[in-house]
Amino acid sequence: MWFWHLVVDYPACSVILCRFCLFYVLSTGSRYISKAAAKAQLDYDYDGPLMKTTVPGPRSQNVGAVNFFCNYDDSRGNYLVDVDGNRMLDLYTQISSIPIGYNHPALLKLMANPNNLSTFVNRPALGILPPENFPDKITESLISVAPSGMTRVQTMACGSCSNENAFKSMFIWYRNKERGHNSPSEEDLSTCMINQAPGCPDLSILSFMGGFHGRTMGCLATTHSKIIHKLDVPSFDWPIAPFPRLQYPLEEFTRENAQEEARCLEEVEDLIVKWRQKGRPVAGIVIEPIQAEGGDNHASPDFFRKLRGIARKHGCAFHADEVQTGGGSTGKFWAHEHWGMEDPADIVSFSKKLLSGGYFYRDELQPYRIFNTWMGDPSKNLFLAEVLNVIRRENLLEEVARSGKALLDGLYDLQAQFPGLLSRARGQGTFCAVDVCDAATRDRILLQTRDKGVILGGCGESSIRFRPALIFRDYHVHLFLNIFSDVLAHNK
Amino acid sequence: MWFWHLVVDYPACSVILCRFCLFYVLSTGSRYISKAAAKAQLDYDYDGPLMKTTVPGPRSQNVGAVNFFCNYDDSRGNYLVDVDGNRMLDLYTQISSIPIGYNHPALLKLMANPNNLSTFVNRPALGILPPENFPDKITESLISVAPSGMTRVQTMACGSCSNENAFKSMFIWYRNKERGHNSPSEEDLSTCMINQAPGCPDLSILSFMGGFHGRTMGCLATTHSKIIHKLDVPSFDWPIAPFPRLQYPLEEFTRENAQEEARCLEEVEDLIVKWRQKGRPVAGIVIEPIQAEGGDNHASPDFFRKLRGIARKHGCAFHADEVQTGGGSTGKFWAHEHWGMEDPADIVSFSKKLLSGGYFYRDELQPYRIFNTWMGDPSKNLFLAEVLNVIRRENLLEEVARSGKALLDGLYDLQAQFPGLLSRARGQGTFCAVDVCDAATRDRILLQTRDKGVILGGCGESSIRFRPALIFRDYHVHLFLNIFSDVLAHNK
Numbered sequence: 001m002w003f004w005h006l007v008v009d010y011p012a013c014s015v016i017l018c019r020f021c022l023f024y025v026l027s028t029g030s031r032y033i034s035k036a037a038a039k040a041q042l043d044y045d046y047d048g049p050l051m052k053t054t055v056p057g058p059r060s061q062n063v064g065a066v067n068f069f070c071n072y073d074d075s076r077g078n079y080l081v082d083v084d085g086n087r088m089l090d091l092y093t094q095i096s097s098i099p100i101g102y103n104h105p106a107l108l109k110l111m112a113n114p115n116n117l118s119t120f121v122n123r124p125a126l127g128i129l130p131p132e133n134f135p136d137k138i139t140e141s142l143i144s145v146a147p148s149g150m151t152r153v154q155t156m157a158c159g160s161c162s163n164e165n166a167f168k169s170m171f172i173w174y175r176n177k178e179r180g181h182n183s184p185s186e187e188d189l190s191t192c193m194i195n196q197a198p199g200c201p202d203l204s205i206l207s208f209m210g211g212f213h214g215r216t217m218g219c220l221a222t223t224h225s226k227i228i229h230k231l232d233v234p235s236f237d238w239p240i241a242p243f244p245r246l247q248y249p250l251e252e253f254t255r256e257n258a259q260e261e262a263r264c265l266e267e268v269e270d271l272i273v274k275w276r277q278k279g280r281p282v283a284g285i286v287i288e289p290i291q292a293e294g295g296d297n298h299a300s301p302d303f304f305r306k307l308r309g310i311a312r313k314h315g316c317a318f319h320a321d322e323v324q325t326g327g328g329s330t331g332k333f334w335a336h337e338h339w340g341m342e343d344p345a346d347i348v349s350f351s352k353k354l355l356s357g358g359y360f361y362r363d364e365l366q367p368y369r370i371f372n373t374w375m376g377d378p379s380k381n382l383f384l385a386e387v388l389n390v391i392r393r394e395n396l397l398e399e400v401a402r403s404g405k406a407l408l409d410g411l412y413d414l415q416a417q418f419p420g421l422l423s424r425a426r427g428q429g430t431f432c433a434v435d436v437c438d439a440a441t442r443d444r445i446l447l448q449t450r451d452k453g454v455i456l457g458g459c460g461e462s463s464i465r466f467r468p469a470l471i472f473r474d475y476h477v478h479l480f481l482n483i484f485s486d487v488l489a490h491n492k
Numbered sequence: 493m494w495f496w497h498l499v500v501d502y503p504a505c506s507v508i509l510c511r512f513c514l515f516y517v518l519s520t521g522s523r524y525i526s527k528a529a530a531k532a533q534l535d536y537d538y539d540g541p542l543m544k545t546t547v548p549g550p551r552s553q554n555v556g557a558v559n560f561f562c563n564y565d566d567s568r569g570n571y572l573v574d575v576d577g578n579r580m581l582d583l584y585t586q587i588s589s590i591p592i593g594y595n596h597p598a599l600l601k602l603m604a605n606p607n608n609l610s611t612f613v614n615r616p617a618l619g620i621l622p623p624e625n626f627p628d629k630i631t632e633s634l635i636s637v638a639p640s641g642m643t644r645v646q647t648m649a650c651g652s653c654s655n656e657n658a659f660k661s662m663f664i665w666y667r668n669k670e671r672g673h674n675s676p677s678e679e680d681l682s683t684c685m686i687n688q689a690p691g692c693p694d695l696s697i698l699s700f701m702g703g704f705h706g707r708t709m710g711c712l713a714t715t716h717s718k719i720i721h722k723l724d725v726p727s728f729d730w731p732i733a734p735f736p737r738l739q740y741p742l743e744e745f746t747r748e749n750a751q752e753e754a755r756c757l758e759e760v761e762d763l764i765v766k767w768r769q770k771g772r773p774v775a776g777i778v779i780e781p782i783q784a785e786g787g788d789n790h791a792s793p794d795f796f797r798k799l800r801g802i803a804r805k806h807g808c809a810f811h812a813d814e815v816q817t818g819g820g821s822t823g824k825f826w827a828h829e830h831w832g833m834e835d836p837a838d839i840v841s842f843s844k845k846l847l848s849g850g851y852f853y854r855d856e857l858q859p860y861r862i863f864n865t866w867m868g869d870p871s872k873n874l875f876l877a878e879v880l881n882v883i884r885r886e887n888l889l890e891e892v893a894r895s896g897k898a899l900l901d902g903l904y905d906l907q908a909q910f911p912g913l914l915s916r917a918r919g920q921g922t923f924c925a926v927d928v929c930d931a932a933t934r935d936r937i938l939l940q941t942r943d944k945g946v947i948l949g950g951c952g953e954s955s956i957r958f959r960p961a962l963i964f965r966d967y968h969v970h971l972f973l974n975i976f977s978d979v980l981a982h983n984k
Binding site for chain 1: 562572589599609614615622623624626653657659680692693709716719720721844847863
């Protein structure tokens with residue numbers, strides 16, 4: 001009975017005793033309540049942080065590499081609750097992977113639909129035995145947000161598998177192009193079984209210093225963000241280009257930044273030529289629209305347009321890795337839409353906020369031969385379809401643009417107020433970042449902010465990254481800025 | 493109301509109208525009902541195949557690479573139902589990945605528990621923000637079936653990610669061993685970021701011809717089962733040893749098979765020495781207890797014991813890949829338990845029947861530095877814990893040993909009856925296979941058997957593999973053997 005009430009009637013249950021409602025009542029009685037007007041709030045959100053202990057608290061003992069243990073039952077909306085009852089405004093959202101907050105009523109309701117039961121209980125081998133309606137379901141979900149110029153998608157279980165298989169698609173496409181037809185030679189067939197060329201060809205993927213594309217061995221050969229990811233793991237001799245290092249504020253460094261981007265593009269072309277001469281032609285170029293793990297490094301739309309042109313000129317596939325940037329947090333569903341191109345990429349990979357993984361691809365990169373047992377998970381697609389409904393119904397991309405602007409304006413103010421601490425505030429939508437003077441100070445600020453009830457993430461050398469859910473609103477921004485400002489004042 | 497009934501009261505609802513019960517009534521009224529005694533049957537299973545069309549039927553149009561589309565709502569127990577209403581006894585189970593059949597009432601019931609809701613809705617970044625009770629949950633599930641000598645497990649989302657990260661663990665362990673301490677040199681740190689040695693060392697994994705370990709690029713370098721997997725994808729220069737090709741019946745070829753295994757082991761040692769001399773030392777050896785995709789190739793416990801000894805002698809880690817063999821279908825929970833060793837492996841990887849992925853490891857292969865966003869999925873662990881309860885409660889490993897013996901005895905009979913068609917019947921538990929005279933005949937037999945209501949899988953050149961769920965019983969065996977015998981008679 002209690003359960004049935006909870007998942008079916010949830011949004012209207014504020015006077016009935018249930019776990020979530022009870023906490024709502026508790027929270028409004030708390031002395032840590034925020035100043036934001038109650039009417040402005042999401043009815044499924046808490047109204048502010050509530051800290052009972054430092055974090056990790058006593059119940060998160062022996063955490064090791066773990067930050068702290070969480071109470072996901074009690075977490076709601078923008079707020080993550082830990083096992084000590086500390087309730088924190090979450091601007092990191094499980095490494096940017098929670099699209100519409102915790103325990104969103106629409107997702108809870110979905111689980112009460114009996115038609116969805118068998119999708120959770122019977123995970124199919126999607127590549128050979130898909131559910132009856134799966135093509136329609138994919139059309140409703142992923143195809144409804146397909147990047148411009150793309151009508152095909154390959155689902156996968158996680159971000160690394162998505163990029164691994166995207167790379168394979170590019171290699172197969174490139175070799176078919178080299179052969180001019182689809183029939184491999186006898187030598188191709190015999191050598192591939194023993195890992196030797198030409199069957200396993202000496203092709204490469206060009207990536208960028210500071211990039212992150214995952215940690216499986218193919219992905220890892222294109223990842224260059226942190227030593228800890230790469231040390232001791234064998235890799236491929238693939239070319240690595242510099243990613244532009246822009247100077248901020250952008251409007252003061254127009255000429256310098258244009259020169260920097262031109263330098264990087266020139267290096268890309270040099271590497272493509274050099275690797276072709278080495279006998280390891282570049283089959284594809286992989287790049288994040290914003291380098292995330294590597295420090296929230298941005299480049300201009302002009303840079304990406306020119307890079308795409310270079311890929312086309314040299315016959316390389318162009319792969320936009322939107323695993324972290326995709327899903328709406330830049331204010332557009334795909335970050336590469338900001339480039340303003342009709343035909344920006346051959347492959348767009350995704351995961352995280354899309355709840356499982358995969359990649360969109362252009363027709364000629366057809367994925368016959370891309371296969372594994374599960375190839376994704378229809379139960380995650382169920383959630384995704386509902387997430388997309390919520391995004392559309394609640395105009396969340398507009399909300400993101402609005403709250404993102406408030407967040408970035410706030411960061412500009414704070415870096416003006418604390419010039420010795422903060423610099424290079426930057427962002428698109430709520431996908432924002434700011435640099436701290438050094439790594440030790442950054443790490444200290446992250447912990448102090450957390451102890452005051454706000455979870456942030458670090459990235460790059462000494463950056464703080466902001467990755468709130470798409471339901472992050474203006475008043476959450478102000479709540480955060482008040483707390484962050486206090487912490488910065490203590491670190492002046 | 494209907495839903496609440498369905499998921500909470502399901503096992504007792506046989507007189508009330510609900511989707512599953514209705515179908516139970518329908519099925520008992522079918523004219524294709526099997527001859528097995530009704531009392532012997534599982535109450536959540538169908539009682540026999542029911543074929544309305546050939547497969548794929550009219551509603552499975554435009555299937556492409558897909559076998560056919562499925563109705564997972566109506567599938568039950570050992571029976572997969574397609575969109576045309578054909579009900580097939582499933583001896584392939586989504587490439588060996590359905591442990592206790594379709595829509596098992598224990599799993600449906602689990603979804604009615606409100607305490608489980610937030611585990612489905614809020615997928616955490618397990619490595620940093622695990623749920624409160626997650627260590628206990630893992631202890632109840634994975635640790636309760638940990639292979640002998642292992643008390644640690646790393647969860648992952650799929651089989652390929654499991655093996656990729658297991659390989660990385662072995663490389664890191666090997667380099668730490670080479671260094672004699674944990675501090676990498678300045679050169680290690682600077683070279684790893686650009687994919688160069690010594691930071692990205694020229695280490696290798698030794699694998700076996702015919703092996704299958706996944707299709708991401710690290711895994712694929714150890715996979716050698718089919719050309720279609722490997723063609724056009726760059727790979728590593730890693731050593732590949734021959735896997736024994738045993739002659740059957742085993743008791744007639746004792747001497748020949750022992751010689752064959754000795755030859756393969758000698759080659760393994762030669763390769764280890766040769767690759768060390770080439771400057772690409774073997775950090776680890778990966779092997780399946782039974783080569784599955786490669787054709788259900790078995791070797792003796794003696795072979796594996798000696799291989800383990802060779803790994804130890806040469807300082808290589810030993811990795812048993814139990815992605816397909818693990819989970820009970822050989823009659824023991826792990827196939828390598830048949831080797832009778834206290835300490836068989838350093839790493840045991842799993843996926844498929846375990847519902848998500850991961851690997852067990854010995855203490856010294858500690859996985860600090862193994863990380864990604866999700867690192868598994870607690871909702872899959874919920875199901876796994878319940879699957880393990882069912883396995884224990886219903887003594888399913890004993891059932892597997894019993895039905896596996898019936899299946900193998902039946903295959904022996906059939907190969908005696910059809911010596912021109914079948915040979916080399918072999919198996920452990922229900923993990924059985926038989927060779928067909930050629931690939932074309934094998935493929936035709938698979939389709940004809942399917943049209944008579946039994947789903948089988950192919951593997952290797954011309955083998956048929958049997959991968960029923962753990963709830964496959966004697967009477968299912970006889971039902972299958974009757975149908976299979978008819979098909980074989982038509983192909984004599």
